[in-house]
Amino acid sequence: MSSVxxxxxxxxxxxxxxxxxxxxxxxxxxxxxxxxxxxxxxMVAVVIVAVFAPFIxxxxxxxxxxxxxxxxxxxxxxxxxxxxxxxxxxGRDLFSRVVxxxxxxxxxxxxxQMIALSIGIPLGALAGYYGGWVDEIISxxxxxxxxxxxxxxxxxxxxxxxxxxxxxxxxxxxxxxWPGLARxxxxxxxxxxxxxxxxxxxxxxxxxxxxxxxHVIPNCLAPIIVTxxxxxxxxxxxxxxxxxxxxxxxxxxxxxxxxxxxxxxxLRSNPYMMWFPGLAIMITILGLNLFGDGxxxxxxxxxxx
Amino acid sequence: MLTYxxxxxxxxxxxxxxxxxxxxxxxxxxVPGDPVRIAMGNHGDPATIEMIREEMGLNDxxxxxxxxxxxxxxxxxxxxxxxxxxxxxxxxxxxxxxxAMLAVSSMVIAILLGVTAGIISAIKPNSILDYLFMxxxxxxxxxxxxxxxxxxxxxxxxxxxxxxxxxxxxxAHLVLPAIALGVRxxxxxxxxxxxxxxxxxxxxxxxxxxxxxxSEKVVVIKHALRNALIPVITVIGTQLGYLLGGTxxxxxxxxxxxxxxxxxxxxxxxxxxxxxxxVLFLAAIFxxxxxxxxxxxxxxxxxxxxx
Numbered sequence: 001m002s003s004v005x006x007x008x009x010x011x012x013x014x015x016x017x018x019x020x021x022x023x024x025x026x027x028x029x030x031x032x033x034x035x036x037x038x039x040x041x042x043m044v045a046v047v048i049v050a051v052f053a054p055f056i057x058x059x060x061x062x063x064x065x066x067x068x069x070x071x072x073x074x075x076x077x078x079x080x081x082x083x084x085x086x087x088x089x090x091g092r093d094l095f096s097r098v099v100x101x102x103x104x105x106x107x108x109x110x111x112x113q114m115i116a117l118s119i120g121i122p123l124g125a126l127a128g129y130y131g132g133w134v135d136e137i138i139s140x141x142x143x144x145x146x147x148x149x150x151x152x153x154x155x156x157x158x159x160x161x162x163x164x165x166x167x168x169x170x171x172x173x174x175x176x177x178w179p180g181l182a183r184x185x186x187x188x189x190x191x192x193x194x195x196x197x198x199x200x201x202x203x204x205x206x207x208x209x210x211x212x213x214x215h216v217i218p219n220c221l222a223p224i225i226v227t228x229x230x231x232x233x234x235x236x237x238x239x240x241x242x243x244x245x246x247x248x249x250x251x252x253x254x255x256x257x258x259x260x261x262x263x264x265x266x267l268r269s270n271p272y273m274m275w276f277p278g279l280a281i282m283i284t285i286l287g288l289n290l291f292g293d294g295x296x297x298x299x300x301x302x303x304x305x
Numbered sequence: 306m307l308t309y310x311x312x313x314x315x316x317x318x319x320x321x322x323x324x325x326x327x328x329x330x331x332x333x334x335x336v337p338g339d340p341v342r343i344a345m346g347n348h349g350d351p352a353t354i355e356m357i358r359e360e361m362g363l364n365d366x367x368x369x370x371x372x373x374x375x376x377x378x379x380x381x382x383x384x385x386x387x388x389x390x391x392x393x394x395x396x397x398x399x400x401x402x403x404x405a406m407l408a409v410s411s412m413v414i415a416i417l418l419g420v421t422a423g424i425i426s427a428i429k430p431n432s433i434l435d436y437l438f439m440x441x442x443x444x445x446x447x448x449x450x451x452x453x454x455x456x457x458x459x460x461x462x463x464x465x466x467x468x469x470x471x472x473x474x475x476x477a478h479l480v481l482p483a484i485a486l487g488v489r490x491x492x493x494x495x496x497x498x499x500x501x502x503x504x505x506x507x508x509x510x511x512x513x514x515x516x517x518x519x520s521e522k523v524v525v526i527k528h529a530l531r532n533a534l535i536p537v538i539t540v541i542g543t544q545l546g547y548l549l550g551g552t553x554x555x556x557x558x559x560x561x562x563x564x565x566x567x568x569x570x571x572x573x574x575x576x577x578x579x580x581x582x583x584v585l586f587l588a589a590i591f592x593x594x595x596x597x598x599x600x601x602x603x604x605x606x607x608x609x610x611x612x
Contacts, residue, residue: 144323149591151550156584159572271459278452285447
């Protein structure tokens with residue numbers, strides 16, 4: 001009798017054991033995507049460099065031997081063992097500055113996207129859930145923001161500040177990065193709100209906020225993650241661009257874009273000054289793009305641009 | 306078709322008003338300090354300043370200023386520059402040919418390079434060429450335009466000394482900036498052309514065309530490419546936003562005297578009407594071109610009907 005029981009139990013358990021969570025399944029498919037894996041490796045490497053910057057950088061990125069100790073012989077030297085990427089006019093080690101620049105870029109990417117998420121998700125959810133005039137207004141805002149070329153919008157905002165700086169860049173890029181997210185959430189909420197499990201939650205007495213955040217948002221996580229990954233790349237590029245134009249990070253911040261702007265003055269005598277910060281930007285963006293693209297293919301094959 | 310064009314054009318108007326409103330809010334509400342003081346520097350007695358304020362309408366209530374601002378835009382009046390005291394619209398028009406030349410030539414490079422690479426990749430997917438092109442495209446998408454610009458300057462102007470470092474005037478001056486600006490767009494277009502072609506190439510009508518005995522060239526160009534073109538055109542349209550932003554960066558890198566560099570100079574001089582005017586103008590171009598892209602679908606794809 002008992003053996004029969006266990007047999008039945010085993011039979012019942014059998015199909016269940018084969019069911020994978022959608023995330024596990026996505027990860028399994030992502031692992032097969034070579035490009036996405038290269039992207040992931042690059043991203044992990046960039047994060048490691050940012051976190052362990054003090055251990056990786058051989059010198060203090062702000063220390064200027066020329067200004068502080070009058071050691072003018074350390075100004076503008078080409079790459080050597082001691083200074084792998086050379087030094088700038090102030091004698092600061094460019095390798096250490098590029099390493100610390102990783103922190104600036106990642107911070108720009110993460111903070112910007114956090115601001116974008118905290119504006120985009122609520123607005124998108126409101127528009128999709130309530131429809132009507134709420135949707136009309138929010139959709140109009142989304143369309144206006146998307147019609148504004150990104151870097152021009154950022155320039156327009158940064159021009160308002162009398163003292164630009166990296167903190168202002170966070171704000172400027174954050175408040176213009178939300179429309180893409182809002183549009184995705186809006187569409188998903190509209191599609192999902194008629195589903196039976198939402199109706200079930202409603203009939204159980206759940207309020208709107210609970211339904212949106214507990215039942216609807218988790219179901220549009222996949223496109224949100226993809227948009228945020230590519231959004232981090234966009235924000236890093238935009239910060240570098242603004243800093244290159246002199247409208248973003250200010251000296252002595254070790255921003256890659258700012259280093260390129262400085263290097264521009266030494267294209268003839270010291271071209272190495274512009275090679276490494278640019279390479280750092282390119283590798284970081286490449287990693288994010290590869291991973292983001294791969295993630296998109298895996299999580300949602302329909303969502304292509 | 307005509308009613309469709311008119312309706313679409315009218316839909317662009319509220320978007321433009323929205324963008325105008327944002328720039329108005331940015332510059333008139335959030336900018337600290339008196340614009341007249343900024344314009345005059347620290348000199349000027351209070352009576353003169355008051356007179357100019359009155360003249361410029363800065364003493365009117367904000368909603369009147371706003372109404373006038375938006376109204377003027379639609380009459381092509383973008384205000385008076387603080388630094389040169391000339392109409393902003395006139396200043397933009399002077400710089401526009403340089404920017405247009407740069408933007409158009411980089412777009413031509415981008416389309417030629419991008420569509421060609423995309424087609425070759427799609428005809429022989431997973432070949433060495435495909436792999437090369439797509440890796441190149443991925444790198445191109447990830448590269449800042451101004452960095453590519455600096456690299457081109459170091460190679461062709463500094464080391465090989467065959468092209469000028471920057472400036473404006475001859476064809477030689479145009480080559481490097483146009484390439485720097487075009488590569489990123491080319492990369493996007495190549496990727497889209499490839500995936501769009503791959504989707505089309507298995508379709509029955511392509512098999513039919515081949516079965517009829519048409520040459521491979523005719524099949525690819527006339528039958529496949531034409532049908533694959535719509536997503537490509539869309540990408541070109543959306544890329545124009547990046548292109549307009551990219552002109553700013555490219556113009557600064559190559560000291561190209563266009564609208565973008567004027568805007569950055571305006572930011573450094575805190576010439577707000579000029580900043581506002583150029584930003585609005587470039588945004589308006591973006592909206593108009595996207596409208597044209599929308600309308601071009603009908604020409605390319607007779608299946609799309611406007612009614």
